[in-house]
Amino acid sequence: MTDQTAHSQDEGVDEDRRNFIHIATGAVAFGGVAAFAIAAVEQWNPAADTRAASSLDVDISKVPLGGEIRVLIGGKPFFIRHRTPAEISAAESVNVATLPDPETDEERLRPMADGTFNRAFLITSGACTHLGCVPVGPTQGNVGAYGGWYCPCHGSQYDTSGRIRSGPAPTNLPIPNYNYVSETVVNISL
Amino acid sequence: MSGHESSYTPNTGFEKWLDARLPIIRFANDTAISFPTPKNLNYWYTFGGILAICLVVQILTGVILAMHYEASIDGAFASVERIMRDVPYGWLLRYIHSNGASMFFFAVYIHMFRGLYYGSYKAPREVLWILGCVIFLLMIATAFLGYMLPWGQMSYHGANVITSLFGAIPLVGESLQTWILGGPSIGNQTLQRFFSLHYLLPFMIAAVVILHVWALHVPGNNNPTGVEVQDVEKDTVPFHPYYTVKDAFAIMLFLMLFAAFVFYAPNALGHADQAIEANPLVTPAHIVPEWYMLPFYAILRAITFDIGPIPAKLLGVIAMFAAIAILFVLPWLDTSKVKSMRYRPVARQLFFGFVVVCLLLGWCGAKLPDAPVIPALQGEDILVVSYTENGQEATSEYKGGHEAYVDAKRFMDSLPADSTPSLAAVAPKTFQFSQLSLILTILYFGYFFILFFVGLTEKTKELPESIHKSVLKRHKAPTATAVPAE
Numbered sequence: 144m145t146d147q148t149a150h151s152q153d154e155g156v157d158e159d160r161r162n163f164i165h166i167a168t169g170a171v172a173f174g175g176v177a178a179f180a181i182a183a184v185e186q187w188n189p190a191a192d193t194r195a196a197s198s199l200d201v202d203i204s205k206v207p208l209g210g211e212i213r214v215l216i217g218g219k220p221f222f223i224r225h226r227t228p229a230e231i232s233a234a235e236s237v238n239v240a241t242l243p244d245p246e247t248d249e250e251r252l253r254p255m256a257d258g259t260f261n262r263a264f265l266i267t268s269g270a271c272t273h274l275g276c277v278p279v280g281p282t283q284g285n286v287g288a289y290g291g292w293y294c295p296c297h298g299s300q301y302d303t304s305g306r307i308r309s310g311p312a313p314t315n316l317p318i319p320n321y322n323y324v325s326e327t328v329v330n331i332s333l
Numbered sequence: 334m335s336g337h338e339s340s341y342t343p344n345t346g347f348e349k350w351l352d353a354r355l356p357i358i359r360f361a362n363d364t365a366i367s368f369p370t371p372k373n374l375n376y377w378y379t380f381g382g383i384l385a386i387c388l389v390v391q392i393l394t395g396v397i398l399a400m401h402y403e404a405s406i407d408g409a410f411a412s413v414e415r416i417m418r419d420v421p422y423g424w425l426l427r428y429i430h431s432n433g434a435s436m437f438f439f440a441v442y443i444h445m446f447r448g449l450y451y452g453s454y455k456a457p458r459e460v461l462w463i464l465g466c467v468i469f470l471l472m473i474a475t476a477f478l479g480y481m482l483p484w485g486q487m488s489y490h491g492a493n494v495i496t497s498l499f500g501a502i503p504l505v506g507e508s509l510q511t512w513i514l515g516g517p518s519i520g521n522q523t524l525q526r527f528f529s530l531h532y533l534l535p536f537m538i539a540a541v542v543i544l545h546v547w548a549l550h551v552p553g554n555n556n557p558t559g560v561e562v563q564d565v566e567k568d569t570v571p572f573h574p575y576y577t578v579k580d581a582f583a584i585m586l587f588l589m590l591f592a593a594f595v596f597y598a599p600n601a602l603g604h605a606d607q608a609i610e611a612n613p614l615v616t617p618a619h620i621v622p623e624w625y626m627l628p629f630y631a632i633l634r635a636i637t638f639d640i641g642p643i644p645a646k647l648l649g650v651i652a653m654f655a656a657i658a659i660l661f662v663l664p665w666l667d668t669s670k671v672k673s674m675r676y677r678p679v680a681r682q683l684f685f686g687f688v689v690v691c692l693l694l695g696w697c698g699a700k701l702p703d704a705p706v707i708p709a710l711q712g713e714d715i716l717v718v719s720y721t722e723n724g725q726e727a728t729s730e731y732k733g734g735h736e737a738y739v740d741a742k743r744f745m746d747s748l749p750a751d752s753t754p755s756l757a758a759v760a761p762k763t764f765q766f767s768q769l770s771l772i773l774t775i776l777y778f779g780y781f782f783i784l785f786f787v788g789l790t791e792k793t794k795e796l797p798e799s800i801h802k803s804v805l806k807r808h809k810a811p812t813a814t815a816v817p818a819e
Contacts, residue, residue, distance in 0.1 A: 187512035193522060213614050218518030220614055236721060269614070273646065275497040276490065276616040288719075288757045295618045296494075297634070298703050311637055313644055333517050 193217070198332030200324060203264055210281050213269055217333050220269030220277050221319060222292070226303055231262050233290055234304035244315045248304045251315070255323040266321055266329065267305035273297055273312040292316075340367040364550065369569035370576050371556035373804050377451075378554070379583030380444040386584055387437040388542065392535050394430040395479075402482065404528035406521045409484035410610040428599040429591075434476050435602045436591050438625035441469060445660075450684055452672030453555040459664040461548040464541055466660045471538045473626070473657075478531040480623060481524065487604050489611035490620050492519055492527075498633070501647045518613070558803045559672025560796055568800040619701060627698030628691050632656050632777065634702050635770035652774060659781050666781050668788030676794040680787050687780040694773045702767035705760075712761045716741045720754035 197217045203225075206212050211224040226234070234248040251267075252260045269277050271294040278292035278301060279285045287293030288309070289302035299310030306315040321331040341362040343349040352359055401420050403412035416423035445465070448454055454462035481492045496519070500510040515522035553562055553569075562568045570576075594601065602624055606617040622630050633653040639645050659666070674681040705711040716731040718741050729744060731737035745754040797803035 187515060187526075189511065189516040190522065193516040193520065197517060215613055217516060218520045218613055238721075274494040276494070276620065277614060278616075288755075288759075290755070294616075296616060296620050298701075311645065313646060 198330060200328055200330050202328055204327035206264070208263075213277075213282075214331070216319075216331055219333065221331055222265070222267050222269045222280065222305070222316075223329075224265045224267075224280070224303075224305075226263055226265055230290060230303040234265075234302060234306075237302065237304075237306075243307050244313070246304075246306060246315055251304050251306070251318050253318070253321055253323070255326070261323070264329075265303070265305060266331065267316040267318055269316075271296065271299055271312055272307065272314045272316065273299055273310070339363050364546075365577070366571065366573040368550065368572040369553065369562070369565050370572050371554050371562060371568060371800050372570045372575075373556050373558065373800055374554065374576065374579075375557055376579075376583055377443070377447040378556075379580050380440050380447065381549075382580035383440045383584055383587045384437070384444060385542070386587075387433060387440055388535065388538060391430065391433050391437060392539070394426050394433065395532070395535065397426050398430055399532060402528075404482070404525050406484060406524055406611070409482060409524060413483045425595070428595045432591065432594045432599060432602065434479065435623070435625065436587070436594070437472065438476070440587070441472060442625070445469065446688060448555075449663075449687075450674045451555055451557055452559050452667070452669075452674070454664045455559075455667065455672050456664070457552040458548070458555060461545065461552070462664055463661055464545040464548055466657070468538055468541050468545060469660075470657060471534055471541065473629075475531060475534040475538065476623065476625070478527045478534065481527045482531060483607060484524065484611045485607035486609045486611055486615070486617050487606045487620070489519060489613065490616050491622055492523075494620055495622075498646075498650045498653075501644075501650050503647070555672065556800060557673060557675065558797050558800060559676070560798075560800055560803070563799050564801070621699055624695065624699075627696075628694035629653050629656055629698070631694040631698035631770045632774045634698075634767065635774040637702075637767055637771075656774075656777060659778065663781060663784075667784045668786075669784075669791060669793070670788075671793045671796065676796055677787075677791055678794065679791045680784060683780060683783060683787065687777070690773050690776045690780070694770065694777065697766050697770040697773060700766040702770070703765050705763045706766055706769050707764065711763045714758040715761055717757050717759045718745055718754055719757065720745075720748055720752040722752060 199214060199216045201212075201214055201223060203223055206223055206225040208225050209227045209230075211222050214221050214223065231248070237248075239245045239247050248262075249260060251265065252262065253266075255261055271278050273294065274296060276294050276296035278287075278294040278299070280292045285293050285295075287300040289300050291301040291303045291305060291308075293300055294310065294312065297311050299312035300308045301312075301316060302308050304315075305318075307313070319331050319333065321329050324330050339359055339362070341352075341359040343352045343358070348358060351357070398416065401412060401416045401423060403409055413427070416427050418424075420426075448462065448465070477492075477495060481488045496510055496513050499513060500506045502509065511517075513523070513526075514520070515526060604621065604623075621627070630653075633649045636648040636652055637645050640648060643651075669677060669680065671677055674684050713732065713734075716737050718729045718731070720727055720729075729741075731741040731744075741756060745756065748754050797806065
């Protein structure tokens with residue numbers, strides 16, 4: 144570039160002035176691209192209305208004993224399971240050390256307002272931790288080999304505490320953030 | 334070859350005027366009419382032209398379908414049904430578009446295997462090959478995005494599985510997944526961005542195709558001997574009419590196959606679950622992608638064990654992307670100077686093995702991972718009693734018909750009450766598809782690494798001196814005594 148200018152018009156070229164114009168123009172162009180990139184990238188994120196639809200009050204009193212209901216919050220499935228005493232004792236009697244993802248049953252419950260646990264109700268995510276399929280459960284007539292849920296996609300088996308027992312899923316069904324608004328209503332949020 | 338002299342002479346006054354301003358006729362002439370092309374290209378070389386037709390068909394039908402499609406989770410499924418029932422010829426356009434995707438991949442796989450066989454990825458065509466890999470990657474992305482749009486059960490849950498793969502990537506995975514989904518899960522916002530990108534990517538493919546053809550025309554076509562053109566007079570013929578006609582004939586045959594699917598088996602390559610509207614709460618019992626993704630799906634699921642700190646899920650994702658990424662570096666993995674497998678006896682056998690591995694991977698991808706490969710070898714189910722003894726879990730197994738059931742029941746009754754026994758029928762261990770997938774995945778990658786060493790040691794056959802000598806030899810040798818050359 145300097146060669147060319149030197150050849151064509153060796154007189155009156157102010158290199159500093161030229162560099163300033165180049166850098167200033169480049170900086171404005173870069174700033175413009177960067178400013179647009181912020182908008183272009185940010186718009187991929189969840190919109191305000193999408194984020195607002197991320198919690199739900201659920202009445203758990205209608206869930207039949209031994210059955211479950213499934214709710215969608217922000218499009219994600221959640222299980223609310225009304226466990227029988229046999230299922231609760233099965234979940235509690237397991238030797239936690241032998242589990243792929245060791246957690247006691249109590250660690251997977253959230254206390255009610257008075258600090259006690261409502262052991263009859265298990266609330267978990269309804270997405271298999273392997274690849275996000277929705278496992279089948281008591282409503283579909285298949286609870287798998289460990290009495291909880293069975294994922295038909297790749298054969299993961301969950302127990303009555305939603306813990307992974309066998310199959311490719313790496314971790315237990317996650318417990319969502321939830322709290323007991325009253326004895327029969329829970330607020331579940333993502 | 335870009336170096337070849339232009340054979341175009343503008344005749345009319347208008348052509349001369351235009352040639353001085355925009356030499357577009359000259360460009361078309363030099364690219365598609367007089368372009369010197371090796372005279373020995375066989376029918377495997379017609380798939381480039383076939384693919385160009387596929388892209389045009391997909392864009393044309395896709396643009397029309399977009400006029401009738403509604404990108405919303407409440408309207409998408411119904412609008413596709415409306416296209417099928419109410420829009421004039423909508424059924425035809427949609428069947429062409431959905432089967433067109435399959436035909437596109439069918440053609441691209443043959444095109445890629447042809448490149449592998451004749452060594453078309455080697456110098457001086459590395460950039461040509463890499464651009465082809467970019468097109469393939471864009472095709473996969475486009476097909477994946479498009480499969481979501483009908484909002485069927487397989488659309489939704491297939492997309493769920495694939496987008497959750499991005500979540501497996503460490504550090505950035507979850508943010509990336511949120512960006513793709515635009516929310517905590519697949520929703521209306523996801524469908525809308527998928528539609529937008531599905532419309533965009535084919536035009537990006539078209540742009541890369543232009544680069545691909547440009548990169549082809551710099552060194553010129555490879556050919557079945559892999560020997561470069563030495564004498565343009567003797568080794569090449571002009572593209573038109575020789576290859577325009579040859580390509581057109583192959584395109585006609587291809588379109589007949591295409592039409593056979595569209596008119597006689599439009600849903601043969603599809604999946605029944607796609608006829609059910611998406612329901613986030615019910616996952617289909619068996620999620621499978623479209624047939625052209627099955628080999629990669631099999632690789633994804635082949636790795637079921639952790640290696641050190643890397644979990645199995647991430648390893649599967651890495652392996653799947655690596656299966657495509659390795660194609661990009663193939664020009665530097667294959668060390669042999671000889672291009673065509675015709676003259677590489679060892680690599681040729683390996684190539685055919687590789688094709689079989691790819692087909693078998695497709696078979697694995699279509700099956701449940703824990704299903705037996707050979708059902709006849711799978712024995713009877715075993716009854717397993719699980720119970721707790723002194724706080725430890727224990728099992729006891731029983732084999733052989735209903736007597737085993739009686740034995741198992743008697744054993745369960747004999748256990749103390751607090752041992753919570755349960756009974757389950759378990760299939761005996763046998764050779765499963767997940768194990769076959771792992772072996773095939775190793776062979777898939779093995780092919781590329783073995784090429785590296787085979788290239789160093791292989792004793793290749795003698796190469797023909799030139800393209801025209803090889804053509805003459807092929808036509809003389811068997812007919813030396815009888816039939817004169819036509």
